[in-house]
Amino acid sequence: MTETSLYQRLGGEEPVRAIVTDIVALHHANPVISPRYDNAKKSDAELIKLVVDLIGSGTGGPQEYTGMSMPEAHKAMNVNEAEFVAVVDDILEAMVKHGVGEREKADILAIAYGMKNDIVHL
Template identity: 25%
Template sequence: MQKHVVAIILAIVLWQPLCQAQVGNSLYQQLGERAGINELMTTFVLEIAEDERVIEHFRNVDIERFHHMLGEHLCELTGGPCTYTGADMVEVHRGMAITRSEFNAIVENLIKAMEHHQLPTATQNRLLSTLAELHGEIVGQ
């Protein structure tokens, strides 16, 4: 019985700061703010560049602008102090005919980038959940 009580107390002591950290930090902060988002987007763009499943959609893209706009949009979506100045997602993706499989490939690239930067799983899931809301504005446009 004493072992169970000690285990429960230990779990509470260890869990409480983790919960407080999650509650007190916006997703923007968990991603490392502007610098962290910029680094993450750099890795993400490099992952896309090596992915034969989706690279065709990016052959004629201004990569510098693409990187900047991704970072700006992500900053805004995650609660940062940025204002996204690009076109809405439907307009950006119009005519690209991105399939569900291609969308999933892009998500895989983002996951690889997040894992490369050793982002906690909870942070990864929060970001993926935020971005999943854009699915309908991207796929099939």
């Protein structure tokens, strides 16, 4: 029996891209973190592509992630715990909006939470 990848269970590139597009829009509308994203060097389109590739490459999709490592991308930002929670809140809200299944939501949240020490207080 072949195990179905998380990427396949999420439905592939199109739904993943739609969810990531909404996550970035939610970040711009979230007062806890919007200043970070409003002042980012990367455009929204660049960030969306990088995050889609990061998710794809980490969940069994064909994408190759060519961006910075999580510590490199967030170093010197001194991201705090409240900002980390705000980002995870937006990830969950976008997944709920797109009807992502319970198991897939839990898997993605676990992956995101597992990155915390590579992102917070660097």
